[in-house]
Amino acid sequence: MSGRNECELQGVSLLGTQNTKYPSDYDPTILECFSNKHPENDYFVKFDCPEFTSLCPMTGQPDFATIYISxxxxxxxxxxxxxxLYLFSFRNHGDFHEDCVNIIMKDLIRLLEPKYIEVWGKFTPRGGICIDPYCNYGKAESAWAQTALDRLHMHDMYPETVNYRK
Known part of the structure; x- marks a missing residue:
């Protein structure tokens, strides 16, 4: 199996860098991408970020979540x-939960132009209530547009068990 050549990694500058600078506020310009060697295959890539933090825009208090990106x-x-680093940049960013997941999704759509994407934020309780916003997108005029609609319609019809929620 062959690796990636320099041309395929063009635009990737953060990986392998020892002097990482952590952004102090929301920064979508930090996102980098590289070429998909298998664009003819439909497959999911999933990221779980269990240490996502943003700030409540009203109180300035931290909000914690696991962000799922597929x-x-x-x-x-x-x-x-x-x-x-991009998700870390939300640490001092004040926005509501729903805004954060939609911003993440839209930034990734701009960067990647994916066939399909979904972002789900599972925020820990604040004030006795959990907020778990979900958003998705399917490329227009493709089968993925219908998938996005179907998944949105059926989203969370059968909620999973979450340990801190009895």
């Missing part, structure tokens, strides 16, 4: 270190 790539894949 996508079907087309021509590009997101580079994971840049994704980690």
């Amino acid at each position: 996508y079907v790539p087309d021509k590009k894949l997101v580079e994971s270190k840049s994704l980690k």
